[in-house]
Amino acid sequence: MIRVAFLKLTSCSGCLNQSLVALLSNEELLGKFEFAYFTELGLLTEDYFDILFVEGSVSNSKQEKELREFRKKSKTLVALGTCAVQGGIQSLRSGEDVEEVKKTVYPFPDKIDIYSDPKPISDVVKVDFAITGCPINGDAVVNFLRKYDVGGLPLILPESVCCECKRNGLTCVMVAQGTPCLGPVTVSGCGALCPSFQRGCYGCYGLRTWDLDKTRLEKFFDKLLKLGAPESMIQVIARGYGYRSYKYVRRG
Amino acid sequence: MSHLRTQPLVRVEGEGEIAVVVDGNNRVIDVEYHITEAPRFFEYIVRNKHFTIVPDLVSRICGLCGSSYELGAARAFEVGFEINVPEKIEKYRVMIHLAERIKSHVLHIGFLNLPDLIGTRTFMDLEKRNPEIFRIIINLVKTSEFLMKSLGGRIHNVVPIQVGGVSKLISREEAVKLGKLMRDVLAPSLEKFADFILSLETYPDEKQELVLCTVLEEGYPHMSTMIECNDTRMPAYEFYEKTVEVIQRDNKTALLYKLNGRPYVVGPIARFNKNRDKLHPMTIDLLRQYGWNRKLNNVFQGAVARIAETHDAMIRILEFLENYESISTSGVLKPVTGSEMNLCVNAIEAPRGILYHRYTVDKYGLITEANLVTPTAQNIAALEEIGKHMVLNEVLNENILDTLRKVAVAFDPCISCSVHSMRVKIVKKY
Amino acid sequence: MINVSIRTDLYYVGNIYDLDKLIRILRETYGRRLQGYKYYGGKVTWGEINGISDLPLSVEDYVEPGLYRLREGYRFRHSSVSPKLFLLPSKQIYIVESNDFSQAKVLDYNVSIQYVLFGIKPCDLNAINVLDRMIGEKNPVYAHRRRSISAIIVEECLEPNNNCFCGVMNSGPFVEKDFDIAYARLDDKRVIFKYGSSFGRDVLSKLELRIAGEKEVYEYLEKTKLARERTSAVFKKSMKEIQESLMNKARDKELWLKISENCVGCGNCNFVCPTCFCLEFDYSINGEDQGVKIANWTGCLLYSYGQVAGGHFRPELYTRYRHFILHKFVFYPRQIERLGCVGCGRCITWCPMSIDLRECVNNAISG
Amino acid sequence: MQVVNLIEVLKSKKAIVVRTIDEAPGVKTFALKLSGEYDIKPGQFSMLYYWGIGEAPISLANLPLKTGSSTIIEHTVRSTGVVTNTIVENARIGSVLGVRGPYGKGWPLEKHENMNIVIVAGGIGLAPLRPVIKYIEKNREKYKDVYLLYGARTPADMLYKYEHESYSRMPGVKVLLSSDVRVEGWSHHVGFVTDLVKYVDVRTEETVAYVCGPEVMMRVAVKKLLDKGFRKDNIFLSLERRMRCGVGICGTCQFGHYFVCRDGPVFSYSEIEDYLWIEGV
Ligand SMILES: Cc1cc2nc3c(=O)[nH]c(=O)nc-3n(C[C@H](O)[C@H](O)[C@H](O)COP(=O)(O)OP(=O)(O)OC[C@H]3O[C@@H](n4cnc5c(N)ncnc54)[C@H](O)[C@@H]3O)c2cc1C
Ligand code: SF4
Ligand code: SF4
Ligand code: SF4
Secondary structure (H helix, E strand, O other): OEEEEEEEOEOOOHHHHHHHHHHHHOHHHHOOEEEEEEHHHOEEOOOOEEEEEEEOEEOOHHHHHHHHHHHHOEEEEEEEHHHHHHOOHHHHHOOOOHHHHHHHHOOOHHHOOOOOOOEOHHHOOOOOEEEOEOOEOHHHHHHHHHHHHHOOOOOOOOOEHHHHHHHOOOOOHHHHHOOOOOHHHEEOOOOOHHHHOOOOOOOOOOEOOOOOOHHHHHHHHHHHHHOOOOHHHHHHHHHHHOHHHHHHHHHO | OOOEOOOOOOOOOOOEEEEEEEOOOOEEEEEEEEEOOOOOOHHHHOOOOEHHHHHHHHHHHOOOOHHHHHHHHHHHHHHHOOOOOOHHHHHHHHHHHHHHHHHHHHHHHHHHHHHHHHOOOOHHHHHHHOHHHHHHHHHHHHHHHHHHHHHHOOOOOOOOEEOOEEOOOOOHHHHHHHHHHHHHHHHHHHHHHHHHHHHOOOOOOOOOOOOEEEEOOOOOOOEEOEEEEOOEEEEHHHHHHHHOEEEEOOOOOOEEEEEOOEOOEEOHHHHHHHHHHHOOHHHHHHHHHOOOOOOOOOHHHHHHHHHHHHHHHHHHHHHHHHOOOOOOOOOEOOOOOOOOOEEEEEEEEEOOEEEEEEEEEOOOOEEEEEEEEOHHHHHHHHHHHHHHHHHOOOEOOHHHHHHHHHHHHHHOOOHHHOHHHOEEEEEEOO | OOOOOOOHHHEEEEEHHHHHHHHHHHHHHOOOEEEEEEEEOOEEEEEEOOOHHHOOOOEEEEEEOOEEEEEEOOOOOOOOOOOHHHHOOOEEEEEEEOOOOOOEEOOOOOOOOOEEEEEEOHHHHHHHHHHHHHOHHHOHHHHHHHHHEEEEEEEOOOOOOOOOOOOOOOOOOOOOOOOOEEEEEOOOOEEEEEEOOHHHHHHHHHHOOEEOOHHHHHHHHHHHHHHHHHOOOOOOOOHHHHHHHHHHOOOOHHHHHHHOOOOOOOOHHHHHOOOOOOEEEEEEEOOOOOEEEEEEEOOOOOOOOOEEOOEEOOOOHHHHHHHHHHHHHHHHHHHHOOOOOOOOOHHHHOOOOOOOHHHHHHHHHHO | OOOOOHHHHHOOEEEEEEEEEEEEOOEEEEEEEEEOOOOOOOOOEEEEEEOOOEEEEEEEOOOOEEEOOEEEEEEEEEOOOHHHHHHHHHOOOOOEEEEEEEEOEOOOHHHHOOOEEEEEEEHHHHHHHHHHHHHHHHOHHHOOOEEEEEEEOOHHHOOOHHHHHHHHHOOOEEEEEEEOOOOOOOOOEEOOHHHHHHHOOOOHHHEEEEEEOOHHHHHHHHHHHHHOOOOHHHEEEEOOOOOOOOOOOOOOOEEOOEEHHHHOEEEEHHHHHHHHOOOOO
16 A cells, blocks of 8 residues: 655645545545545554655744655655645735734734745755645546556646636637636646636636746736736736746746 | 734634643643644735735635635625625525535534544544445545536635626536436435434533524525624624634634633534524424434534534525526626725635624725634634533543544534644643 | 639529528438537537527627627637537547556447538638648548548638638638538628539538529629638738748747747647647546546647657747747648648637737748 | 558557666666567667556667567667656566557668668667667678767766677777766767767768767767768758657657658658758757
């Protein structure tokens, strides 16, 4: 049996739940993988793991330490979800004065132990494979596990959401309805969920880095603004879901 | 310990700890439940964001009941901007919300609570102990996943809910198919599961006096701007911003909520005990068969409330799907941004209890301030009181810790911070 | 271009209800199944045509680069889909194999079904010709689907849309061969029919249409001529000069960088293009422990195109954008002796960045 | 008319690993046993399938060996990505791999009888050329002088080190080696393999060159060979492009108007002159 662990850092458990549900829905996997560590299920064996799935970003030293310890016990580490891969939605506070941030929520802000910016886990440990998404698509986890079982990893194809949108035979909401859509600059994987519900993508799988540079991206954002997108839509991908990539893209 | 009241409140979820304080003779003198999760500052990050994107943002607060956040926020803005969502569309959104209730309750009972009720270590052990129930639970998880995906695109952070309505509804054919699947697969599994849960004889029966709070509505509680606590009714704004006390304990990220100095309880128990006569008649029938058509005595009986709500939700969704008319017009009304500051308030019954949203929005449609109160945060105080009451003055032993863990599990603070994973910390005081 | 001596006996006139009759005859008398542009839920997609109510008869597409609106009207040109969706499915399981390679399954072809492509456009017909030569028998999935098409019924365009340039690509807006029946809407009611094969003639004879009068034929020819002209005045140079010029400038990096400066590499143009045929093979394992090879659409504008282990043959977007243009205008002719672009304008319409292929070609040859 | 079936086009044959050889860090040679005929020629390639993970085009690395009812072929695989990593890491004697092929056009060896042959190989590029050497060895009398110019980043990265001596022992065969970096104990050339072209001493009109290696290296080689007086149609290159199907339906291996899988991978320089110098074509 392949021993699997799920570790949660700063996040919402959504990706863990997606994984859990996906696993239970594919029972043949239950015979091949053993949950060694999964707090939701009350499993807390802590010796060694073949696969460690990590959900969430790192936001304080305690988590950083825990993550390093778990890495040491694991053969393969998989970053699960946009939080782990890019920092996630909580990155929207990155670059801001952390004391101010604390103050808006806590009466005693100085008691809160928190980094100024949430870190993607690749800042702390070596990541062997990344599954992006907020939340991840459960199919990606199933695909990963099935391939791992035979000795390999899935191939990551760098694509935009538009590719899935078109393959699914959807009508482009941006061109045909004038609805602002972040699909062209967002990493694929969700199956073009939002366009399939007749709304624009808001970038939850993170910003693509390949092929984009600052000028192209700015031109695209201008286009969205012209279509009436609120600034916030751009902030959400540039400073939240795609925070890491955006920095990379801007550096060029 | 410092007591104070402040305006902005915080949500909690994730990893937790039980702290037991013992005296020199190893007797328990105090119990604290801590949420050790690092905060994500949603109240901060929604600031300066346009209100139309806020439902999608706040749905990321919870990976289990994301759609409650989404719908709760959307409704808050609709209330604030006086947008009238057409009845049919509103009904559709309610169905997504009920589907989430099913999914959440099934996960909670199956994975977290059931092991305690039947005395196994984890859900996985059930495979050998009771393979039939194991199968049934997996089946329920699968079908409720399918239901969520069909109505909302994914199992949480659903896609169609937007301020002003939904972006797309399923077609009539899809509804018929889905209805059939529910009737053929979900319903029979749920009947069996309900039979199992309602016939268990392991529920503790002693009475707990609880202050119960729900949103106030004509039907079974769901979403409203009014709150009812025991018999007192008041606007949600007044309740959360003026009446309840908020306490931040030393070094802890979670805030405690109290009402007139006392803990109160939100969630399935509160809803059930106050409104069980408003459940679907078929659900009431079912409860009667097992003698459960009565007030629940304590939080350990929460599974009964959850099964009842799951059953009720399933029947309502079934009826909805089987009489489904597709609406051809687009489901989203374009909200017009107000010219002044708008106060947008709403309270929604997430699976675990009342979720309160309050946003102030400026004339450009940007959020200036936000306040979110989650069910788990509100239940922590009650959790502590009940836990403490059960173990006070006893000599510390394994059983005590287990009891404390069970109390938390029964409350279902949130799947990820459920006390199955809680580490126990013992503090000595001499 | 158009024969001046008018032969009226080739043409018949009817109205849109004759289209319904045509559908019924094909379905009932000939037992065919119809595939075509389908109006459903406020959109035009691709699917099975069961009657006149499935046809996009009372909508019209208004397009600009990067913009598409369906509005009331009777001049539907096209949508983002094309017959490619039917002939070369966007994602298709090609083969399922057991892990010792002892067993293999492919999808069951239902060879007995005879399809008719109904109401496709002249550019679509030409695109099918391109695909026939490009993939034809090489890809069994395509070949089977192609063979299942027993007849092709074309709707000609008397008023092409803003982005159409089929004239200059010699693939529209009317058809002269490779079809069975073609029809065009003279106005919102009258429809003029012609046949292109004996099968087409037989079917038309069952419709009991009136033979066209000289005036109607004249009107039709006049309109086609105008439409052809409108879709021909696009490029600054002749096709031969364009091709030479494109090849000569292929190494001018600055030029191509400029031309592709607005592109974000999303790949929409590839997917909507009726002649783009590239496939990505995806390997996975299914729930029954079988290895599955799936063919998905891919395209040269995607980063993954040319990406190889430890490197990349076309890392820069401009090289892929250049490939798109060179392929359509230069390489296809070298591969299959005909242009790869049929001038349908889809890539222009559906580009979220409103990039206009015509402009790019013009810039490339003059810049 | 009978339409070809997908099975004929895409089904992999079962191949059992009968021998593995560690060539260099991350590079292994696998001898694979297939039942029946597998008529693959030097320069052609197979699609190797690691079941469930994916396929990769891999050149023939030795002449096929027919034994009774089965054929043994050799493929040298360098681990670089998803499929190759999995093969190199997991495949051992007894493992089952899938093989489709043979595909592509090989080296036109038969056309070049009675000529001198200059082989220029860089790194893993020796793999598709090794069967050429073996073929010449078997048919030594058919060819005149033979040069093998082989370079790698370091001597350790060289393939088939255990055979180099036997190559140079063949009559009329000169083996010139080169390492990109200076390494202790290395007595051969230090620098690029293309530097060795200047040592080739043949009448160019009677000589063909077979080149395989990284694309930059091939470009330099072509330049030097042309400078030396080689005719364009006497220079042959084995090209590499991203490849999915191997049979000309996926379109991802296009190089100008060629499909590398069907029209290549071996091209004469005169065929691809138009394209070779265009970045990213
Ligand atoms: C005609 C030909 C002959 C080759 N012969 C050999 C050989 O003898 N030995 C050897 O080690 N390598 C050879 N290669 C290179 C080898 O095909 C790649 O290293 C291999 O495909 C990488 O696959 P991957 O899955 O490990 O890489 P990933 O990057 O994970 O690639 C995924 C897929 O992309 C395609 N791909 C990736 N890289 C290449 C590439 N360089 N060329 C073509 N397709 C690629 C494949 O379909 C591959 O499965 C040859 C390539 C070609 C085109
Ligand atoms: S709807 Fe969005 S994702 Fe789909 S093609 Fe249009 S821009 Fe791309
Ligand atoms: S379409 Fe965009 S926002 Fe919607 S699920 Fe996909 S990646 Fe996320
Ligand atoms: S390149 Fe553009 S205009 Fe030409 S056929 Fe393709 S989509 Fe149509």
